[in-house]
Amino acid sequence: MTILEIKNLTFSFSQAAEPVIKNFSFSMGKGEIVGILGQSGSGKSTLLRLISGLEMAQIGMIKIAGTLVLDEGLFLQPEDRGVGMVFQDYALFPHMNVRDNILFGLNRLPRKDRKERVKEMLELVKMEQFESRYPHELSGGQQQRIALARALAPKPNLLLMDEPFSNLDADLKESIREDLRTILKKANMTCIVVTHDKNDVDAICDRSIVFGQPQNSKGNKNGKITIVQ
Numbered sequence: 001m002t003i004l005e006i007k008n009l010t011f012s013f014s015q016a017a018e019p020v021i022k023n024f025s026f027s028m029g030k031g032e033i034v035g036i037l038g039q040s041g042s043g044k045s046t047l048l049r050l051i052s053g054l055e056m057a058q059i060g061m062i063k064i065a066g067t068l069v070l071d072e073g074l075f076l077q078p079e080d081r082g083v084g085m086v087f088q089d090y091a092l093f094p095h096m097n098v099r100d101n102i103l104f105g106l107n108r109l110p111r112k113d114r115k116e117r118v119k120e121m122l123e124l125v126k127m128e129q130f131e132s133r134y135p136h137e138l139s140g141g142q143q144q145r146i147a148l149a150r151a152l153a154p155k156p157n158l159l160l161m162d163e164p165f166s167n168l169d170a171d172l173k174e175s176i177r178e179d180l181r182t183i184l185k186k187a188n189m190t191c192i193v194v195t196h197d198k199n200d201v202d203a204i205c206d207r208s209i210v211f212g213q214p215q216n217s218k219g220n221k222n223g224k225i226t227i228v229q
């Protein structure tokens, strides 16, 4: 089943500016994990913002889990797209404990099921005993897991991760990468990971694409690299 389909997407920040994304087409199957590599400024974050609906492309089509979210004359709001996001700084709410952070996105779930979902998510990321802690009482890696749990809790069709490891030290990165792939595969989650680091892609992704000029054109260990733009 195709979860993400993008056709001929073109976007520029202003009419006068060169497009950041130019005639971009791409698709992903259910459960696939795709890495997006590329130099700074090549448009990786912009693509995630277009998919999630935080920016509106001038031209092109985006379909998520069979639903058109962007087409000529059509723009579905971010909250209606079923897309989860994990940002570089995790964006956890500092005044809410772990449980409330995860509960935050579950307002569409019947009240009686919410507690159970929080429990499931904490089990998935192996953080059951941290339910009552506040973000400042967690390590960077633990915060990252909670951000992941929060994004996965509403069962999004698609998860977008923008530089999810940039705040972690090298040792922690190693172990978190492996865990992340395990968690995503266990949840059969379709996921795009934007990163500067090809090691992230090798450890986590099934395949990858490179924006801008590739540093080397060899494929990652699991799949092949497609060069775009």
Ligand SMILES: Nc1ncnc2c1ncn2[C@@H]1O[C@H](COP(=O)(O)OP(=O)(O)OP(=O)(O)O)[C@@H](O)[C@H]1O
Binding pocket: 013, 020, 038, 039, 040, 041, 042, 043, 044, 045, 046, 047
């Ligand atoms: N709000 C904005 N207004 C105008 N230009 C912008 C805006 N946001 C980003 N840009 C420009 O668009 C281009 C793509 O930016 P984007 O953040 O998508 O790149 P990136 O590949 O994610 O970079 P990095 O790896 O540094 O995060 C850059 O040239 C950037 O300067």
